[in-house]
Amino acid sequence: MGRRRKKEKNEEEKTNGRGRPPKRKGLSGDTKRSIVAVFLIALAILSVFSLFGGAGTFGVYFNKILSLAFGIGRYLLPVLMVAVGFLYFRRDTEAYYVFVAAGFILFFASVLGVVHIFYPLSEMVEIAKSGSGGGFLGAAAAYPVLKLFGFWAGIIVLVAIALASILLALNVPFRALMKPIEWMREDEEEEKEDEKEEEPKAVIEEKPSASAKISEILKRKPERPAPQKDMPVPERQIGAAGWKLPPLDLLERTTGKAKGGDIETNAKIIQETFKNFGIDVEIGDISVGPSVTQYCFKPAAGIKLSKITGLNNNLSLALAEHPIRIEAPIPGKSLIGIEVPNKTKTMVRLRNIIESPEFSERKSSLTLALGQDVGGNYLLGDLTEMPHLMIAGATGTGKSVCINTIITSLLYQNSPDDLKLILIDPKRVELTAFNGIPHLLTPTVVDNGKVANALKWAISEMERRYKMLQESGSRDIFSYNGKLKVGQKKSIIDEETGEVIGEEEVKRLPFIVIIIDELADIMASHAKDVEAAIVRIAQMARAVGIHLIVSTQRPSVEVLTGLIKANITTRIAFQVATQIDSRTILDMAGADKLLGNGDMLYLSARSPKPRRIQGVFVSESEVKRVVKSIKSQLDEEVEYNEEVTAPQRVSLGGKFTGAGALGGDDAGDDLYEEAKDTVVKSGKASASLLQRRLRVGYARAARLLDILEANGVIGPADGSKARDILISNGTNTKAVQSEVEYEDEEVDQKQRDRWQM
Template sequence: MGLVGALLKNTYLTLMGFGGYIFPLIIVFIGLWLIINRTDISEDKKSIFLLIIFLCFITILDINKTKAGSFKEQISLAFEYSQSGLGGGIIGAFFGYIFFKLFGSLGSNIILLLIILVNFLLITEIEVGNFLKKINDKLKFSKFEKDNTKKNNTNNTLNKVEKKQKVKSNKKRNEKIKILDYNNKNNEKINRLESKKSKTKNTISNTEESINNYKLPTLELLKNRSNERDSDDKKEVLTNAKKIEETMENFGIQADIVQISKGPTITCYELQPAPGVKVSKIVNLSNDIALNLATSDVRIEAPIPGKAAVGIEVPNKNKVSVSLKEILMSDEYKNIDTKTPLALGKDIAGKPIITNMAKMPHLLIAGATGSGKSVCINTIIMSILYKSTPDDVKLILIDPKVVELNVYNGIPHLLIPVVTEAKKARNALNWAVEEMTRRYKIFAKNNVRDIHSYNNKIKDNEEAETLPQIVIIIDELADLMMVSAQEIEDYICRLAQMARAAGMYLIVATQRPSVDIITGTIKANIPSRISFAVTSQADSRTILDMGGAEKLLGKGDMLFYPSNFSKPLRVQGAFVDDEEVMEVVSFLKEQNDLEYDEEILASIQNKRVSSKNNGDELLPDAINLVIEEEQASISLLQRKLRIGYARAARLIDEMEERGIVGGYEGSKPRKVLIDKENLNSE
């Protein structure tokens, strides 16, 4: 053993008695624990818990040998025992004497054993509640096993019973979940409609003829698209439902799937939480649910409007496109009583979403590039063309991108050719404002409140002409705002505020959902919104005033938020390709030769001339001022004429158009191109 070994032995036995044999093993164990787990000794709490257990152990050894005496006598007695490897040594005697004096022998043993138990639980990280529950379950199981053994005399029967019960419980659980698969209903409906197609063809052709022998386009111009699904879809949906419930259980949330709605591109699992469960807890688990389902972004609607459930929207692995033909064949589209329907697509349950433009009455569409905005605009235009004649609805199409809406040039519904220049677009919006004002004067003269009342009143008057509804569609607002932001914003706001009763509706689309494009004034006056997929939550908040659009899938996946809804509705947009659009446009062009209203065209073309004649009343003063100062700038006009920035900027633009001042040259003042003599001669 050697001198060192003998010295350590005597020291350990003197200090810890019988514990001197155990203490070296504890030190070795702690050292290996720290090395294996690479833990810093200052952060290792489990080693401290182990040492506390050891200290309580040697204290118990000494308490059971303690006799009523002085502290000195107790230490001497412990020293004698320790030399023989008994008791708890001097350390045990010290703590034992204190506990004995405070709690006595029995009380000390109970307290020390409780301390040992608590530290043991802290080391093993056993939760007492779960531990007791498992023991209780095992006791119940053993009792059940004994009873079953007495009845059947075999353990195999018990296993069979358990398996049968498990299968039955899973079947019952799956039967309780209501699965709404839009595809089954849709296929039945399409087959039924196709079978009746030959019978109803003559009836449809008769209803298509209007007073002026105008025929609405036929559904045969549109394509049928296959909507086949895999047979394993139902099994996959039930598996996902089970995984969602397990995820909730893992995080201590008690909830059950009560209904599953399977749509074209997403499936909505309706989760009913138990009483007392906070909805925010479920919302915060969207990433964990996506991880367990091995899918892309999961959107959670909490709660579903009108239901005591939370909607968990999971993308389908096999996505199905929604064709425009399906929507136009639906009863919802056929039965809607309006000349300006918006056939958007299908919701998560496969129900066609068709709304009345007159009730919205204006719409803001935004989303990233390639998310489906242009297809949505084509769908909206086509749904109007399939329902209305040129006498009912007129269109003004503004397309700064040039290539998107040019295909509609020549259809009889257009008031003017598709506008592609930003300045002409401004003039077209100005004409729309003037037309709105003119219509209100007509309404006041005839003592009516809106376009429908006016048209009904003059229906029997052959001399008076009915007023058509006008839908103004702007495909890219950002380009217009870059040219003349203030004027465009003013026109849009005036139309949005007053044009509904005049039968004029505005649809504005942009791929830049930033606050400098979709300004607060525009948002306040256009309450109905559609958001396609965007890149960030900030963009989603700009469009919808809430997050959610950043988790959309693209390719027509949208959030439809009309003004009368409390929350956005998720919709898979209907798809119509360029070939279908060309077929419908060709069908409409063949019916009659289009003649645009020359007065409207002249008004738009000559808007700049009229603006020169009706300039600002301060324009002469501004011209004299810049000639006297021999320089022109907005800040100069603001200071000298005491006007605001916008008015000063308009005066500068007016003088530039008249050739009085030069163009913008950065930080330098604009050059004055004429003097007083030239001004007087003009």
């Protein structure tokens, strides 16, 4: 018995490492033998019922056939068939099953021959026809033996064949039949000795195959914990009393499961492809994400990573998948990652992230639900640490859905007293769904002419907040709002005398998040003002709780200028058309290998390389349900702050514009006040007007117009139309425009002609 097991073990070593024969097409040998065993056992049961008349008409005919064939041996047949059936269930070599079948057939035939040899030669056929003796099989075995050897010698021959055949079928020595208990003990001792002898060899040579390792990797993948129904609220999220956050029932959960196809075959194909190019790799880990499956490999020592990354197209050809992204190396691991698109993708829904332990353990109420990585981990972003975000990608890759997700996740954490939003949507259809909620400072800005006003208002609000922080001795908005909890009051100081004239309670400062859905359209018409405002907000607004989220579908250097990129380090890149666009967004390639539909790369200041994430999907119906739930808590219509989009008198400092700096103290020009009075009195502003009135050249006149615009005296240029005058001296501007008075018409005309020449 022990030798047989040792032999079985050696046979298993010749197989694929799991004791199974190599994979073939069609039915395997195990399957075929199992089918035969089932039929043998079933036939044995039917024969038993037939012997006792319990199988109906079939049993009657079946019993008659058995009696003719085997005679009284039909009572032994079920036992032998059951024994053969159970032996066929065992795993062994192909030759073993042949010996089992042949041994039992010879044993059965020899036993029937012993029964039938007691009849005379002339009566053997008649006895078989009557269903007695050993039947026709017994007659076939006994007739030649009796004729050749005689009665006694024939019995010895048949008994010898029976013993030999049973030893053959059971694969045991003769002493096992004589002393079975002693033989079993010896076999057990021999088996233990064999295991001791083979133990060192097993430790040295035992190496799991690639298939076994892949199966083990997939089995040990941990499952995500069950979602929590009650979402805990961080300390910083406590807002106005009585405000209820939207219920989670308004959102939908993720349905379905991502499938990466034949993972085991893909891993082998990747290994073979690398091997064909002289690169030896070892499988490390496999992670099935929502949209891609990441195969991790450890290259052999001395392999250049540039040689691996250059095989992108070869892997795509071998796997018949496109596009394939190679991450070499994976941050924090000495592995390379091959990301292959899934056969079946799944959407990541916002409700799953909100119910996750990662979201419930967040430390900020400005946590953004970004998506799920290839390892199945939810990725969150803290806007207070970013502190600004840039989103870019081609049309239809998921930018607007990402912005809707960000806004919705903020609404699920903050009351109107904690958060205020300024939404800018030149496309007019993406963010207008949020109109009417109390979190907005103003209705969604859809006019490009008002965008600069909104950004200038944010700058003035930033400066006002900095003064409040200075007066209260606070470093940032968290410190300022923290003092409100202990009931600190602010002293009111008379500006003329410097004396304290009273106290007032410190008001809580809400966070302000400015979201621009399409920056390229705005930069095309108001590049100078918008760029200067974005840069100044990005540089200074973090401490006072003002954050900026910018999105564009045209990632070019004209839109994402160097100043904007230098001040917004946290970026999200969706699929782009070329590698140049990817480098414009991330300063590295990779976004051109994405799949679209929310597949993105997330780059933050904390990570040296971007992380691949499947973005969260929030449908239009979900957004409408959330907005409706928020509006249902309002007793009256929201009154918005009209000053946000009104013309502002805030100077951008002239420090950053699209054409460069204005430089110097612009308001200190000798002719500034005179130019201001001139445009106010005349009711219009143009370079030719200042040339005539102030007797200056075009360059200085245009410079004065820029200073007047920056200081809020006149509006921006609008093609060939006259600029708007934003301040008045108390007279009717329209009347002044219609009746322009000249000091001396003849002299003025000569001066105009002179400067025109």
